[in-house]
Amino acid sequence: MNLLEFARGPAMQAATLVLVVGMFWRVTGIVLLRRRVAHAAARNPFAMRLLGGAVTVFTRTIPRRTFWPRVGTGVALSYVFHVGLFIVLFGGAPHILVIHEIFGVSWADLPKGVVVLASGLTLAALLALLVRRLTQPVLRLLSTPDDYISWLVIFLPLASGILLSGETVASYGTLLAVHLFSVELLMIWLPFGKLMHVALVFAGRGVLGYNFSRKGAVT
Amino acid sequence: MNEIAPPPVDVAKALRGFIGDIGPNIALSLESCVHCGQCAEACQFYVQTGDPRYTPIHKVELFKQSYNRELGPFAFAYKFLGLTPALTAETLTNWQDLVYDSCNMCGRCSLICPMGIDIADLVEQTRHGMYEAGLAPADFLGAIAQKEHATGSPFGLTSDTFRGLLHDIGVKYNVVMHVDEARADIVPTVSSIDVKTYPGAMAAIAKILNHLGQSWSFRTDGFDADNVSLTAGDRPGQDAITQGIIAAAISCGAQILVMPECGHSFTEMRWEAANAYGKDLPFRVLQITELVAENIQSGKLRVNKVVQTATYHDACQLSRRGGATAAPRVIFEALGVDLHELEDAGDANWCCGGGGGVALIKRAQPLRDAAFAIKQKQIEASGAPIVYTSCSGCRQTLEHGGKAAGWSTNVGSLLELVADNLAQ
Amino acid sequence: MSAADATLGEMLGKSGFSRRGLLKFSIAMTASLALPPGVASAMAANLAQARRQSVIWLSFQECTGCLETLLRTSSPTIAALIFDYISLDYQEALMSAAGSAAELTLRQAVAANRGKYLLAIDGSVPVADGGVYSLTGGQANVSMLQQFAPDAAAILAIGTCAAYGGIPKAYPNPTGAVGVEDVITNKPIVNIPGCPPVPEVLSGVLVYFVSFGRLPDLDDRKRPLAYFGTTIHDQCYRRPFYDQGKFAKSFDDEGARQGWCLFELGCKGPTTHNACASLKWNDNTSFPIESGHGCLGCSEPDFWDQEGGFYTSLAGGKGPGWEDTGIAAAGGIAVGAAAAFAARHKTAKPPQGPQK
Numbered sequence: 001m002n003l004l005e006f007a008r009g010p011a012m013q014a015a016t017l018v019l020v021v022g023m024f025w026r027v028t029g030i031v032l033l034r035r036r037v038a039h040a041a042a043r044n045p046f047a048m049r050l051l052g053g054a055v056t057v058f059t060r061t062i063p064r065r066t067f068w069p070r071v072g073t074g075v076a077l078s079y080v081f082h083v084g085l086f087i088v089l090f091g092g093a094p095h096i097l098v099i100h101e102i103f104g105v106s107w108a109d110l111p112k113g114v115v116v117l118a119s120g121l122t123l124a125a126l127l128a129l130l131v132r133r134l135t136q137p138v139l140r141l142l143s144t145p146d147d148y149i150s151w152l153v154i155f156l157p158l159a160s161g162i163l164l165s166g167e168t169v170a171s172y173g174t175l176l177a178v179h180l181f182s183v184e185l186l187m188i189w190l191p192f193g194k195l196m197h198v199a200l201v202f203a204g205r206g207v208l209g210y211n212f213s214r215k216g217a218v219t
Numbered sequence: 220m221n222e223i224a225p226p227p228v229d230v231a232k233a234l235r236g237f238i239g240d241i242g243p244n245i246a247l248s249l250e251s252c253v254h255c256g257q258c259a260e261a262c263q264f265y266v267q268t269g270d271p272r273y274t275p276i277h278k279v280e281l282f283k284q285s286y287n288r289e290l291g292p293f294a295f296a297y298k299f300l301g302l303t304p305a306l307t308a309e310t311l312t313n314w315q316d317l318v319y320d321s322c323n324m325c326g327r328c329s330l331i332c333p334m335g336i337d338i339a340d341l342v343e344q345t346r347h348g349m350y351e352a353g354l355a356p357a358d359f360l361g362a363i364a365q366k367e368h369a370t371g372s373p374f375g376l377t378s379d380t381f382r383g384l385l386h387d388i389g390v391k392y393n394v395v396m397h398v399d400e401a402r403a404d405i406v407p408t409v410s411s412i413d414v415k416t417y418p419g420a421m422a423a424i425a426k427i428l429n430h431l432g433q434s435w436s437f438r439t440d441g442f443d444a445d446n447v448s449l450t451a452g453d454r455p456g457q458d459a460i461t462q463g464i465i466a467a468a469i470s471c472g473a474q475i476l477v478m479p480e481c482g483h484s485f486t487e488m489r490w491e492a493a494n495a496y497g498k499d500l501p502f503r504v505l506q507i508t509e510l511v512a513e514n515i516q517s518g519k520l521r522v523n524k525v526v527q528t529a530t531y532h533d534a535c536q537l538s539r540r541g542g543a544t545a546a547p548r549v550i551f552e553a554l555g556v557d558l559h560e561l562e563d564a565g566d567a568n569w570c571c572g573g574g575g576g577v578a579l580i581k582r583a584q585p586l587r588d589a590a591f592a593i594k595q596k597q598i599e600a601s602g603a604p605i606v607y608t609s610c611s612g613c614r615q616t617l618e619h620g621g622k623a624a625g626w627s628t629n630v631g632s633l634l635e636l637v638a639d640n641l642a643q
Numbered sequence: 644m645s646a647a648d649a650t651l652g653e654m655l656g657k658s659g660f661s662r663r664g665l666l667k668f669s670i671a672m673t674a675s676l677a678l679p680p681g682v683a684s685a686m687a688a689n690l691a692q693a694r695r696q697s698v699i700w701l702s703f704q705e706c707t708g709c710l711e712t713l714l715r716t717s718s719p720t721i722a723a724l725i726f727d728y729i730s731l732d733y734q735e736a737l738m739s740a741a742g743s744a745a746e747l748t749l750r751q752a753v754a755a756n757r758g759k760y761l762l763a764i765d766g767s768v769p770v771a772d773g774g775v776y777s778l779t780g781g782q783a784n785v786s787m788l789q790q791f792a793p794d795a796a797a798i799l800a801i802g803t804c805a806a807y808g809g810i811p812k813a814y815p816n817p818t819g820a821v822g823v824e825d826v827i828t829n830k831p832i833v834n835i836p837g838c839p840p841v842p843e844v845l846s847g848v849l850v851y852f853v854s855f856g857r858l859p860d861l862d863d864r865k866r867p868l869a870y871f872g873t874t875i876h877d878q879c880y881r882r883p884f885y886d887q888g889k890f891a892k893s894f895d896d897e898g899a900r901q902g903w904c905l906f907e908l909g910c911k912g913p914t915t916h917n918a919c920a921s922l923k924w925n926d927n928t929s930f931p932i933e934s935g936h937g938c939l940g941c942s943e944p945d946f947w948d949q950e951g952g953f954y955t956s957l958a959g960g961k962g963p964g965w966e967d968t969g970i971a972a973a974g975g976i977a978v979g980a981a982a983a984f985a986a987r988h989k990t991a992k993p994p995q996g997p998q999k
Binding site: 031034067137140142147194200205212 | 242246254266269291331334491503539544
């Protein structure tokens with residue numbers, strides 16, 4: 001079995017299983033801790049609280065206007081990265097193909113040039129975010145190895161994917177194997193570091209929205 | 220700096236205090252931080268000083284580390300691979316000013332966090348462990364909390380003293396006082412700052428309650444709602460105060476428990492007390508502005524028009540943390556005050572800098588001043604000659620800050636404004 | 644067929660082919676071998692002088708498709724004459740001798756050309772159980788290979804089976820099929836993979852050897868670089884559609900009818916080295932992609948066992964499947980629950996108030 005076949009087969013299987021085990025482990029470990037019922041009289045009925053939680057998942061995507069002067073740049077940069085990545089992942093033909101093969105659903109892909117442009121902007125934003133993290137005092141204080149490892153396991157698939165789509169630097173088979181290995185590395189790391197925010201962000205916003213709707217307070 | 224040698228830091232107790240109450244909600248918060256740094260930009264202490272140590276989520280770092288090592292899904296890996304360090308007396312001591320001096324628990328950070336982490340709440344939880352370790356700032360704050368634990372009042376006031384005080388206020392302000400009645404529909408509570416500095420506030424409550432006509436009574440077995448134990452992180456003390464107030468209200472069959480002009484006392488009794496009690500409370504909990512607004516809206520309470528230009532400072536615990544932002548506006552409208560709202564008024568307001576017990580920490584004065592500078596600018600920009608508030612803590616902080624700034628702006632209590640303008 | 648003394652030039656002259664014709668053929672061969680143009684006249688001169696090269700062809704665990712493709716080589720008369728000139732001294736399907744007469748032929752051919760014959764092998768070499776799964780005249784193929792390889796000038800492993808084990812090697816490989824290079828390690832080997840190989844590739848290698856007395860340049864898989872140095876993808880006429888992102892989504896859909904790229908239908912062109920896209924089949928008529936079906940990757944090792952099969956694109960592969968994923972999820976929940984209950988034990992203090 002050559003490297004590419006290994007990447008497409010056993011390595012993909014192992015990485016997927018690690019990803020699944022890790023995510024369920026971490027979420028279960030949180031959810032099953034000892035909980036207490038909140039007894040204080042709620043200001044809003046249950047349905048409103050649920051709605052509040054759901055809405056907060058969306059409203060927290062944009063900071064309140066009053067915060068814009070201080071966080072606007074960083075948030076914008078982060079969105080260039082996230083939206084660009086979204087475009088590449090869900091608009092790029094080969095990725096839609098993988099999703100179709102796993103889940104049986106697909107949709108029209110975006111023109112290749114659009115995806116190429118998005119990937120370039122995503123890469124630029126990702127690099128800028130790293131520079132930011134390395135130079136801004138608050139981020140320097142907060143950052144741990146997790147932050148840098150997480151950055152790297154995102155960077156590698158992005159960079160290798162760009163090279164693969166351009167079919168430069170090495171043969172197609174080698175580039176594809178490297179790209180797949182980098183994705184598998186990402187999958188293995190995801191449940192254990194801050195990349196788990198792909199799942200936790202919904203839970204956290206939802207719970208805060210629910211709890212604050214309970215109080216009739218702003219979410 | 221400290222005259223008394225501080226007691227040795229109890230690391231084991233700190234750890235137990237940190238992890239003892241963690242459930243799924245807190246755990247989710249501790250798992251979610253992506254180190255984006257936005258919370259710093261919402262915090263008055265970071266914004267005004269530029270010191271990254273005041274980044275809100277950084278304040279709870281030891282709390283988070285303890286969770287990861289002891290309770291998290293990967294705790295065994297954290298511990299045995301040493302992924303995160305164990306608590307030491309030194310680090311706990313280094314974190315003292317982050318957890319106490321530089322946090323009002325105002326919740327602006329919770330408002331900005333894109334991951335939905337209620338950071339202000341995490342700070343409150345962190346204080347439990349710090350207190351157990353003996354690391355609540357000894358001067359003032361810790362002493363007060365211990366006194367409160369012993370007597371029910373931060374200043375060591377006993378029931379008898381308070382009863383006498385209320386009598387004197389009744390005489391001085393010519394208002395009927397009901398004290399320790401066996402049966403009362405409404406039970407008001409007071410803030411220790413009112414007791415010490417603004418006795419007129421107690422007279423004002425009495426005046427309004429008399430005007431409403433329902434039976435009411437102060438209860439000297441549960442009167443001081445300030446709950447400094449809460450801000451100190453003294454969990455048993457916090458509980459004791461709360462249970463005392465609940466017991467007092469129940470024993471006279473209260474329908475409504477009225478919270479004074481105070482921030483944390485409201486969030487404690489309105490949102491936490493029932494949990495300490497273990498079931499739904501048999502009475503409603505309303506902050507005084509809520510009670511007034513409700514009765515204005517139902518027509519039971521009428522006020523005269525006041526020709527005045529004013530602005531209003533929201534107490535964080537009433538607005539953003541408590542959900543009672545609207546009530547003061549109802550009152551101002553009924554009073555006909557020309558209200559110049561501050562920038563970011565209401566839910567996104569900046570803290571006065573004195574909340575969460577910070578006002579009681581002497582050495583935190585420079586930090587408080589730095590935070591207050593924001594309010595100062597905002598209040599001056601409003602062009603109003605007077606700023607009202609509905610929290611004695613804020614009132615005191617604004618007065619002290621204003622005095623230091625050489626203000627001509629007055630500081631007033633919304634409660635007292637209402638009490639002074641009741642329509643006959 | 645026995646070795647004749649006439650040179651190729653003389654033979655061709657007798658058949659009415661001028662030197663000009665031989666030169667034209669050499670130019671075509673030079674181009675197909677990607678050799679510099681000046682070589683053509685040297686090749687023509689050499690070919691004119693060439694003696695018939697002995698080729699001994701042993702067929703092992705094969706389907707005879709490689710021989711059939713060879714016979715389909717349609718560079719018409721010249722190629723046929725070249726093969727007349729190459730002395731195909733032993734080939735079980737084509738020769739008239741059979742039985743012990745065939746065995747005698749083989750021994751004589753080896754003896755007469757010791758050290759000089761090209762040993763052509765098609766079919767895989769089964770080695771399991773002493774090689775009993777493919778016998779010729781009672782002798783195991785692996786034994787035959789070991790017997791006749793030492794006296795050969797070089798070995799041509801024709802077809803993917805001979806080169807890498809091919810279809811018989813597919814899981815579970817009950818016969819222990821392997822390629823020639825796994826059995827013989829001390830003799831020059833040229834792999835000419837393909838299932839079957841392109842006929843002109845084989846004739847090109849032979850012409851090169853006949854012309855220059857040595858094997859053409861090989862890549863790290865022992866394949867002639869001239870034919871296997873690029874991938875189908877590199878030469879494919881549908882490449883512009885790939886670059887533009889125009890893909891057929893299913894067989895006979897609108898995109899397929901427009902001749903769009905077949906990547907999403909499993910084409911392995913990007914990872915397959917062969918000359919199909921340029922030389923094509925049946926005298927440059929067509930090749931699988933042009934006929935509307937993706938490349939199977941048949942000239943690559945283990946193409947039959949590739950992850951996900953022929954119709955899973957290179958973007959996909961073979962994941963763990965829903966059952967295994969479900970088991971993994973359950974496992975994660977179990978471990979997470981264990982961690983949570985260990986943690987609950989630590990928070991088992993009597994309620995001190997609100998807990999979130």
